Every structure is written in C-alpha cells, then in structure tokens.
Amino acid sequence: xxxTNRNRLRAVVSAxxxxxxxxxxxxxxxxxxxIVASKVSVVKGEAKRGASRSPRTVTAYFxxxxxxxxxxxxxxxxYDFQARTVAVLNLVEKTYYExxxxxxxxxxxxxxxxxxxxxxxxxxxIKPAQGAPQTVVGxxxxxxxxxxxxxxxxxxxxxxxxxxxxxxxxxxxFQGAASDSVISGRVSExxxxxxxxxxxxxxxxxxxxxxxxxxxxxxxxKGVVTVTRSGTATAPMPTTLSMExxxxxxxxxxxxxxxxxxADYRKVDxxxxxxxxx
Numbered sequence: 001x002x003x004t005n006r007n008r009l010r011a012v013v014s015a016x017x018x019x020x021x022x023x024x025x026x027x028x029x030x031x032x033x034x035i036v037a038s039k040v041s042v043v044k045g046e047a048k049r050g051a052s053r054s055p056r057t058v059t060a061y062f063x064x065x066x067x068x069x070x071x072x073x074x075x076x077x078x079y080d081f082q083a084r085t086v087a088v089l090n091l092v093e094k095t096y097y098e099x100x101x102x103x104x105x106x107x108x109x110x111x112x113x114x115x116x117x118x119x120x121x122x123x124x125x126i127k128p129a130q131g132a133p134q135t136v137v138g139x140x141x142x143x144x145x146x147x148x149x150x151x152x153x154x155x156x157x158x159x160x161x162x163x164x165x166x167x168x169x170x171x172x173x174f175q176g177a178a179s180d181s182v183i184s185g186r187v188s189e190x191x192x193x194x195x196x197x198x199x200x201x202x203x204x205x206x207x208x209x210x211x212x213x214x215x216x217x218x219x220x221x222k223g224v225v226t227v228t229r230s231g232t233a234t235a236p237m238p239t240t241l242s243m244e245x246x247x248x249x250x251x252x253x254x255x256x257x258x259x260x261x262x263a264d265y266r267k268v269d270x271x272x273x274x275x276x277x278x
Contacts (some may be wrong), residue, residue: 033131033254037247040071040076040198043240053205054244061252062187062193066259069194078259081190087261092262093256095268119157124148124170126212130249134175136221137248144218146225148200168231170200174243176216192219199225221245 061068068080076089079101089096124147131143150168178194179188192213200209200218214219222244 033252035249035252036060038245097270121151124208139177141177172225174220178219179217179219193221
C-alpha cells in the first residue's frame with residue numbers, strides 16, 4: 001500500500017447500535033460528537049532509577065472532521081483531519097503554530113517533517129494474545145500483543161545527523177474492544193490513531209500497527225508498551241508508556257468554536273526539533 005492510501009481518511013461515516021450499551025444511533029443518522037479521556041504515564045529507564053512522570057489525563061474531543069487534544073502543560077492541539085493539519089496552541093503566550101499531521105509510519109520520536117531526510121524499514125504488527133478478557137469503561141475487551149520495529153538511516157548528504165538513526169522497537173500488550181461495538185466511521189479511525197500514538201509515544205504510529213488495527217477492527221483501551229532504541233551512541237534508556245481510557249462519551253454535543261484557533265492568538269513559526277515540535 002502506498003503512502004497516499006495510508007494517509008487517506010475513509011470518507012464513509014456510518015453508525016451502529018452497541019447492544020446493551022446505547023452508545024450510538026442507527027446507521028444513516030448524523031455522527032455523534034465524542035469525548036475520550038485517558039490516563040497516560042511515562043517511565044524512562046529502569047524502574048528503580050528511571051525518571052517517571054505522574055499519570056496525566058489526556059482528553060480528546062471529536063466533531064465530524066475535527067479534533068481537539070488537551071494534555072495539560074499549557075498546550076492544546078487542534079486537528080483538521082480533512083486538511084491534514086494541526087494547530088498547536090500555547091495557552092500562556094496566546095500563540096499557535098501549524099504543521100502537517102505526521103505520515104503514518106513515521107518512526108517513534110522522529111518529527112514527521114524529518115522523515116524525508118531518512119530511509120526507514122518498518123516491520124511488526126498486532127495479534128491476539130493469551131489472557132483473560134477485561135472490562136474497560138464498561139466495554140468488554142480482549143488481549144492483544146503489539147510489536148513494531150523501525151530502522152532509521154539518514155540519507156546521504158542529509159542535513160539530519162546520525163543522532164536520528166538507529167532502530168526503534170516497541171513491544172507491549174493491550175486490551176482492545178471491537179470498534180463496531182464502540183463507534184464506527186471516520187471518528188473511530190481518529191480515536192484508534194490517537195490511542196495508539198499514546199501507547200507508543202509517537203506522533204506518527206508505525207504503519208503495520210495502524211494497518212492491523214484496521215484489519216482487526218479493534219480500539220485499544222488499556223495497554224503498556226516499552227520503546228527502546230539501539231544502533232546509535234545517543235540511544236536513550238528504554239521508555240515504558242501506559243495508557244488507559246477512563247471516559248468514553250459518545251453522546252456529547254460540542255460547539256464548533258472548540259476546534260478553532262481563538263481570534264486573539266498570534267501565529268508563530270514552527271519550532272525546531274527538541275523545542276516543542278511534538
């Protein structure tokens with residue numbers, strides 16, 4: 001599958017009735033607005049001596065064609081899925097910058113716009129795993145295992161240094177609910193991408209993982225993934241990320257202004273790597 005097809009958002013928006021949960025109306029009606037809140041935590045290095053971040057709540061809002069992500073730290077991210085752009089708002093300084101939504105398959109922790117300077121080889125996937133089913137936000141889930149490996153090599157005469165090379169590897173397990181029992185259509189894909197990115201710590205989750213989520217028709221609701229990097233002198237210690245959805249409201253009514261840059265915000269240049277680009 002080529003890059004164009006990978007990045008194309010499906011145009012068909014449908015709805016389904018989740019048996020016993022009353023989550024959505026029947027097919028053919030307007031797509032409901034959705035709010036998803038999840039707890040995300042990060043541990044860098046070995047558990048005994050690694051630097052950890054307390055769990056933070058990440059809240060995402062979806063309205064047909066648009067998204068809003070609030071993760072604290074004075075930032076809000078606005079998504080325009082049709083234009084494939086995002087606006088990153090600085091709530092303290094009342095400024096914002098714009099950038100393209102990263103291509104699927106972008107290596108973990110590598111800004112999307114740098115991908116054109118490197119060659120990548122992506123392998124891995126998602127498969128059903130052994131384990132007991134769990135209930136997350138009132139939904140039945142099944143266990144899945146996740147494995148992704150991305151080899152990154154700067155191209156000859158590339159302005160990107162060797163520090164961006166190496167092999168990224170993500171290994172973990174998550175509980176996933178059947179997407180048709182949760183929400184269908186375009187918003188379902190956007191939610192799946194968001195939660196997968198939270199689990200892998202990446203702006204652009206590796207394509208094999210995205211592809212398998214589509215095939216399995218699964219939305220990850222709770223998981224733990226360890227990301228490592230090797231093959232470079234600047235390789236950091238392993239990072240373990242955990243994510244659990246704590247709220248899933250599919251009957252929300254959201255105002256369109258939530259997805260617009262406030263009129264009094266000033267546009268600034270896109271920052272470089274290491275200065276808040278992610």
